[in-house]
Amino acid sequence: MHKLFDSFAGWYDFHTPPDHYFRDHELVLSLAAHFGQGARLLDVGCGTGVLVEKAQVAGFDAVGFDASAYMIDVARKRLRESSVWVQRMQDLATRDCYDIVVSLSWCVHYCRNVGELRATIARMNESLVPGGRLLLQVAHGPNLPAEWAEDREIGPTGLADDVRLRFRFQSDATRADALSANYAFNCASTGESFNETHQLNVANANIIAELTRDAGFDYVEIWNSWRRDAFADSGNVFVTGVRRAY
Known part of the structure; x- marks a missing residue:
């Protein structure tokens, strides 16, 4: 584990304050609102739990996990213990459970290669209900x-x-x-x-969009920013799709 997420996890909310990414969080909450109050939201790579807390305050049934036990220790200072837990995204195993699954701050790039990322996105697909929404914030190198x-x-x-x-x-x-x-x-x-x-790894939004389609998502798009504008010149973008309803 890297120091940024591990031994220096207690510093995370200092160098990246809770409102640092408020526009990204507003995007998530607006997408969750499509499913109504009480929508079930999973934050993959939740870090110190800022988004989970905001989503709970907004009336959503939000939970999250992170691979770093140190980050989860920080998150539990603002959330009840059952809201967050330690887990790798590669081990996600829930099925037909969430209305929206999000992974912000480029977490998916810690998959080792295309194959591992493909499998992880497939697990995210399985964890959503049919018609559920995936949102990945990714780097476009x-x-x-x-x-x-x-x-x-x-x-x-x-x-x-x-x-x-x-x-x-x-x-x-x-x-x-x-x-x-x-x-x-x-x-x-x-x-x-x-x-x-x-x-x-896999720091290319076009590749990730293709992996998302292959995993069983429809309406896959790349957004240039939290504004949901068409992909153009940004290196910090969003890949989104809707789980196929069979």
Whole structure:
């Protein structure tokens, strides 16, 4: 497990505050609303549980899981214990259970290869009721800049710009569909820091859309952003589809 999700999980809500991705969360809630109050929502790779909490407050029957026990420990500070649990997405085994399954923040790229991702999307399909909605937030490597970017946030003592997370995404020379994601974290007031590289696999929205169709989804689309606009120039996109009703 990477430090970002493991030994530094307690810092996650500092460098990525709960409202950091509020537009993405609004998209999820608007899609869930199509199924009405009490819609059953599963967040695959739920992290610290921010989306699950927002969905529950909005009146949905929301749960989630994450492969990191450290992230789930943080999530259980804001949610009841039964709402979140430790599990790999590759091991999802529920059937005909959820109205909407979502996986944000590029979680699916931690599948090792196309075959494992294909199997994981098929498991997501099986976990949905017929007519249920899948939403995957994915990276499209060809559209991502290779330069470093940086987020600066308030630290644990209230100091501005105390917590910094630098990141960049570069093509992996060994695999055409993979990205190397470099992360550098630092908290000035505590002196805590880390640098690490993650491999993001199958970082191509067109390939993932095809895998989604092959898994039994209809109406598969790639959205350029949370606005649901047509896929164009974004490197951070959404692949969505509806489980085929037989």
